[in-house]
Amino acid sequence: xxxxxxxxxxxxxxxxxxxxxPTPGDPPSVLTADAPIGDDNARFLCVxxxxxxxxxxxxxxxxxxxxxxxxxxxxxxxxxxxxxxxxGKKRPIIAIVDxxxxxxxxxxxxxxxxxxxxxxxxxYATARFAGHPVISLIVGQAISGGFLTHGYQAxxxxxxxxxEVLIHAMHKEPAARITRRTVAQLEALAKTVTPLSYDVExxxxxxxxxxxxxxxNPEAPSPEEISLVRDTISAAIADARQGPFDLRTRFESxxxxxxxxxxxxxxxxxxxxxxx
Amino acid sequence: xxxxADIATGRDRAKSALxxxxxxxxxxSFIELNARERAxxxxxxxxxxxxxxxxDRIESPWLFVQGVTPQAxxxxxxxxxxxxxxxxxxIAFSGAFQGGGIGxxxxxxxxxxxxxxxxxxxxxxxxxxxxxLETGGVRLQEANLGLAAVAEIISSIIALRRDAPVISVIAGxxxxxxxxxxxxxxxxYIVMTPEGRLGLNGPEVIEEESGVDEFDASxxxxxxxxxGGQQRYNQGLADVLVEDDTDQIIKTVRxxxxxxxxxxxxxxxxxxxRSRIAALDASSQWAPSVWSAxxxxxxxxxxxxxxxxxxxx
Numbered sequence: 001x002x003x004x005x006x007x008x009x010x011x012x013x014x015x016x017x018x019x020x021x022p023t024p025g026d027p028p029s030v031l032t033a034d035a036p037i038g039d040d041n042a043r044f045l046c047v048x049x050x051x052x053x054x055x056x057x058x059x060x061x062x063x064x065x066x067x068x069x070x071x072x073x074x075x076x077x078x079x080x081x082x083x084x085x086x087x088g089k090k091r092p093i094i095a096i097v098d099x100x101x102x103x104x105x106x107x108x109x110x111x112x113x114x115x116x117x118x119x120x121x122x123x124y125a126t127a128r129f130a131g132h133p134v135i136s137l138i139v140g141q142a143i144s145g146g147f148l149t150h151g152y153q154a155x156x157x158x159x160x161x162x163x164e165v166l167i168h169a170m171h172k173e174p175a176a177r178i179t180r181r182t183v184a185q186l187e188a189l190a191k192t193v194t195p196l197s198y199d200v201e202x203x204x205x206x207x208x209x210x211x212x213x214x215x216x217n218p219e220a221p222s223p224e225e226i227s228l229v230r231d232t233i234s235a236a237i238a239d240a241r242q243g244p245f246d247l248r249t250r251f252e253s254x255x256x257x258x259x260x261x262x263x264x265x266x267x268x269x270x271x272x273x274x275x276x
Numbered sequence: 277x278x279x280x281a282d283i284a285t286g287r288d289r290a291k292s293a294l295x296x297x298x299x300x301x302x303x304x305s306f307i308e309l310n311a312r313e314r315a316x317x318x319x320x321x322x323x324x325x326x327x328x329x330x331x332d333r334i335e336s337p338w339l340f341v342q343g344v345t346p347q348a349x350x351x352x353x354x355x356x357x358x359x360x361x362x363x364x365x366x367i368a369f370s371g372a373f374q375g376g377g378i379g380x381x382x383x384x385x386x387x388x389x390x391x392x393x394x395x396x397x398x399x400x401x402x403x404x405x406x407x408x409l410e411t412g413g414v415r416l417q418e419a420n421l422g423l424a425a426v427a428e429i430i431s432s433i434i435a436l437r438r439d440a441p442v443i444s445v446i447a448g449x450x451x452x453x454x455x456x457x458x459x460x461x462x463x464x465y466i467v468m469t470p471e472g473r474l475g476l477n478g479p480e481v482i483e484e485e486s487g488v489d490e491f492d493a494s495x496x497x498x499x500x501x502x503x504g505g506q507q508r509y510n511q512g513l514a515d516v517l518v519e520d521d522t523d524q525i526i527k528t529v530r531x532x533x534x535x536x537x538x539x540x541x542x543x544x545x546x547x548x549x550r551s552r553i554a555a556l557d558a559s560s561q562w563a564p565s566v567w568s569a570x571x572x573x574x575x576x577x578x579x580x581x582x583x584x585x586x587x588x589x
Binding site: 026044054055057065066070071073076101102104105106107108110111112114115116117118119121122123125126128130144145147148149152153167168169170174175177178179189192193194195196197203206208210246247250251260261262263264265266267269270271273274 | 384553
C-alpha cells in the first residue's frame with residue numbers, strides 16, 4: 001500500500017490543468033479547475049490530502065463530508081450552467097482519482113456521510129445522463145466508498161498500470177481479517193478469483209475499464225507521457241459523447257463477456273421473464 | 277395517597293400494559309419474515325410473481341472456490357406485481373445470506389430490475405420500485421465485482437427515479453451499510469423502523485480503521501443513537517419512521533407510491549446539506565444530537581430549513 005496517496009493526484013491535476021490551488025471558500029482537499037483538453041474546456045476535479053483538515057478522519061486523502069459535498073457542488077455548477085445554454089456542447093468533467101478510501105469517523109456518520117457520498121455520486125451520474133462526458137483518470141488509489149463518491153459514475157474509466165494503482169472494495173489487510181484469512185491466503189485466492197485481485201492488470205480483465213495506460217514515471221511524468229494521457233482523455237470524451245449515457249458499456253465490453261458472464265446471464269433471464 | 281387511589285392507579289397501569297401487549301400480539305413483524313415473504317407481503321393478493329427465482333439457479337460463480345456454499349437466488353429476491361393497483365417491482369435482500377452482501381449476481385439482479393422498470397416507464401407504463409435493504413454493503417468475497425455492481429445500482433436508481441419513485445425500506449437489524457447506503461441515499465424515499473440502521477461505515481469498521489477512541493463498537497447505545505431509525509428520522513435523513521409491523525409498512529409503501537416522484541430528491545440538495553456541515557464546529561468529537569433541529573437552529577442562528585427549498589437541476 002502506498003504511503004503517498006494523493007501525491008499523484010496533485011501531480012496529474014497540475015500537469016493537466018496548470019493549477020494546484022483550491023477554489024477560495026472550498027476545503028483545500030478539493031481541487032477544481034477548468035482547463036482546455038482537445039477542443040473542449042473541461043472541468044477537472046481531484047481530492048488531495050489536507051493534513052490540517054478540520055475533520056481528522058479526512059486528512060490523508062480520504063473522501064469525507066466536506067470533500068463529497070464540495071465535489072457535488074462543483075459538478076452541479078457545470079450542469080446548471082450548461083443546461084442554461086440551450087443546445088450547447090456539454091462540457092466534459094474529468095475526475096482525477098487518487099483516494100485512499102471514504103473517511104472512517106464518528107463525526108462523519110453523525111453528519112450522514114452516506115448522504116454526502118450519495119450527493120456526489122448523484123451529481124456525477126446526473127451530469128453523465130445530461131450528456132456531459134464524465135471521465136475518470138485513476139492515477140493512484142480508488143478504494144471503496146471513496147471511489148463510489150469520486151469517479152465510479154464516469155462513462156469511461158482510464159487507469160494507470162503499475163503496482164501503486166489500487167482499485168478495490170477494501171484495503172488488503174482489513175479485507176483479509178474480515179474474511180478470516182491471512183494476507184498470503186487472500187493473495188493466493190486472488191490468482192484465480194479475479195475480482196479479489198489487487199493487481200490493476202487483473203482489474204482490467206473485468207471489462208470495466210476503457211483503457212489501461214502504461215506510464216513510466218507517474219510521479220514525474222515526461223511531456224510525452226502527459227500528452228499521451230491528454231490524447232487518451234480526448235478520445236474517451238469523443239467516445240463517451242457517442243453514448244450510451246448509462247453504464248452498460250461496463251457489462252457489454254469484450255472482457256465482460258467472459259468475466260461478467262453471470263451478470264449477463266441474470267440480466268438476460270430477468271429480461272426474458274419480465275413480461276411473461 | 278389513599279388506598280383506593282393506589283388501587284385505581286394500579287388497575288390503570290395493568291390495563292394499559294394489557295392494551296400494549298395486545299397491540300404487540302396483533303402486530304405482524306416484518307423483520308421476522310424472510311426476504312421472499314417480505315417482498316410478497318407488499319403486493320396486492322395474487323399479483324406477485326418472482327423473477328429469476330431459485331429454480332433458475334443462477335448462483336454466484338465466485339463463492340464455491342472460496343469455501344462458501346452459494347445460494348440459488350444469491351440472497352436477492354425480485355418480484356413484480358401490483359401494489360394498490362400500481363405496477364411495482366420489489367427487490368429484497370436477505371440479511372441471512374452473507375449479511376445481505378452485494379455480489380456479482382445479486383447486484384446485477386437489482387440493476388436489471390431497475391433498468392427494466394425504467395424501460396417500462398419510458399414506454400408509458402408507470403412502474404415503481406421498492407428496495408428492501410438488509411445489507412452490509414459489498415460482499416468481500418466478490419470484492420471488485422460487488423463494488424462495480426453498487427456503482428451500477430446507484431446509476432440505475434438515478435435513471436429510474438426521474439419517472440417513478442424508488443423507495444428504500446430499512447427495517448431489520450442488519451441495517452443498510454457500505455456502498456448500499458449510497459443507494460439508499462439517492463432513492464426517492466427512505467422508510468425505517470426503530471430497529472433499522474443506516475450509515476456508510478459500520479461501528480466495527482470505524483473501530484478497526486480509526487481506533488476505539490474514535491468509535492467503541494461495543495457501545496450499543498452509541499451505535500443506536502447514531503445509526504438507528506429514530507435518529508435518522510429526527511435528522512431528516514429518513515422520510516418515514518414506522519414500527520416493525522407488516523401492515524404499517526404496507527400502508528407506508530402504498531402512500532409513498534401514490535405520492536410519486538418527489539419535487540427534489542434528498543441527494544440533490546447539495547447546498548442545504550453542505551451548509552449544515554459547514555456550520556458545525558468539528559474541533560471536538562460530536563454528540564449524536566449535534567444535527568438535531570434544535571442544535572442546528574442554535575448553531576446557524578436560524579430555524580431548520582424545509583427540505584424542499586433547493587433548486588433542482
